[in-house]
Amino acid sequence: MAYVSFDSAKKTDFVAVGRLCIDLNANEINRPMEETTTFTKYVGGSPANICIGMSRLGLQTGFIGKVADDQMGRFITRYLEANGIETSNVTTDRTGAVTGLAFTEIKSPTDCSILMYRDNVADLKLEPTEVSEELISRTKMLLISGTALAQSPSREAVFQALDYAKKHGAVIAFDLDYRPYTWVSDAETAVYYNLAAEKCDIIIGTREEFDMMEQFERNPERDDRITAAKWFDYSAEIVVIKHGKEGSIAYTKDGASHRADSYPAKVIKTFGAGDSYAAGFLYGLMQGWDISRCMSFGSAAACIVISSHSCSDAMPTSEQVNDYIARCERGEITAS
Numbered sequence: 123m124a125y126v127s128f129d130s131a132k133k134t135d136f137v138a139v140g141r142l143c144i145d146l147n148a149n150e151i152n153r154p155m156e157e158t159t160t161f162t163k164y165v166g167g168s169p170a171n172i173c174i175g176m177s178r179l180g181l182q183t184g185f186i187g188k189v190a191d192d193q194m195g196r197f198i199t200r201y202l203e204a205n206g207i208e209t210s211n212v213t214t215d216r217t218g219a220v221t222g223l224a225f226t227e228i229k230s231p232t233d234c235s236i237l238m239y240r241d242n243v244a245d246l247k248l249e250p251t252e253v254s255e256e257l258i259s260r261t262k263m264l265l266i267s268g269t270a271l272a273q274s275p276s277r278e279a280v281f282q283a284l285d286y287a288k289k290h291g292a293v294i295a296f297d298l299d300y301r302p303y304t305w306v307s308d309a310e311t312a313v314y315y316n317l318a319a320e321k322c323d324i325i326i327g328t329r330e331e332f333d334m335m336e337q338f339e340r341n342p343e344r345d346d347r348i349t350a351a352k353w354f355d356y357s358a359e360i361v362v363i364k365h366g367k368e369g370s371i372a373y374t375k376d377g378a379s380h381r382a383d384s385y386p387a388k389v390i391k392t393f394g395a396g397d398s399y400a401a402g403f404l405y406g407l408m409q410g411w412d413i414s415r416c417m418s419f420g421s422a423a424a425c426i427v428i429s430s431h432s433c434s435d436a437m438p439t440s441e442q443v444n445d446y447i448a449r450c451e452r453g454e455i456t457a458s
């Protein structure tokens with residue numbers, strides 16, 4: 123059964139709005155940042171990673187965002203273009219804002235952290251007037267990501283994109299992508315996350331991200347079913363709650379739930395799991411697959427990325443994901 127339907131007459135499959143940044147991933151893995159001296163540069167930012175993932179999977183994609191007027195900004199735009207992503211709505215900041223940097227620390231496969239440099243970043247300067255209604259009008263699915271709600275004018279730009287998506291019948295997906303350091307207060311965070319989530323058809327987040335959104339509500343047992351049920355009174359058709367290595371659970375508006383285990387992986391670092399899972403899951407929905415198959419495909423995509431050094435550059439093709447699932451089924455891959 124299809125929980126969301128896509129307008130096949132539209133030319134563009136998928137557009138993401140929000141953060142375009144740089145990841146600098148430690149080359150010396152299994153070491154704290156204090157002892158790390160070299161890094162490899164990749165395009166980063168959660169919505170950018172998801173969009174790159176969708177493009178690798180073979181979809182027609184585009185991005186709505188803002189980059190700094192510097193070498194890093196041009197590196198990002200060129201990488202998107204090289205990956206077949208339409209950049210007509212990637213604008214360039216003219217105020218001297220900088221590119222956001224994420225330095226990743228890989229202390230062990232399970233102990234990873236991210237040090238973000240995000241003062242005066244270009245991605246949060248996207249203006250609502252810069253959001254292209256024309257692009258959204260020809261797009262089957264729009265993805266928003268929570269960090270873009272952290273500050274004006276990017277916050278208003280996201281709400282403008284949501285308005286255009288509603289007006290033109292695009293399916294709206296929300297990857298919660300909660301990064302505490304971009305926000306001023308917990309209350310402000312919860313209020314804007316909830317306002318945006320009300321408008322979305324598909325909501326994907328970790329248990330901890332939903333906990334943040336529920337700080338004014340009663341869910342003492344942190345019950346996934348209670349979390350999901352709230353959103354079916356608004357626009358949601360599917361709510362996915364991720365539990366790291368423990369897998370994920372998806373609830374649908376008809377009251378059903380679907381659980382997916384994770385696949386084994388030789389983990390290098392855990393970041394990037396959520397972005398690749400989202401790309402795989404949303405791609406599956408666009409193919410008309412049932413929810414369990416979408417979750418399984420997302421889970422395998424996540425394993426490929428966490429077994430790799432990068433997030434964006436490691437986003438798999440559908441052949442790679444299918445091959446990974448087949449190898450797991452044959453018992454050829456075991457956990458690290």
Ligand SMILES: Nc1ncnc2c1ncn2[C@@H]1O[C@H](COP(=O)(O)OP(=O)(O)O)[C@@H](O)[C@H]1O
Binds near residue numbers: 328368392422
């Ligand atoms: N250590 C792991 N081994 C195998 N799969 C994992 C692991 N960590 C995460 N995953 C997969 O990635 C998905 C998303 O990961 P999760 O950590 O919940 O999201 P996020 O990266 O957004 O915090 C999980 O549902 C699971 O399928």
Ligand SMILES: O=C(O)C[C@@H](O)[C@H](O)C(=O)COP(=O)(O)O
Binds near residue numbers: 166168171224433
């Ligand atoms: O989102 C960022 O700005 C950083 C990402 O590019 C980074 O690699 C990462 O943290 C991925 O996040 P996840 O998929 O939620 O683990």
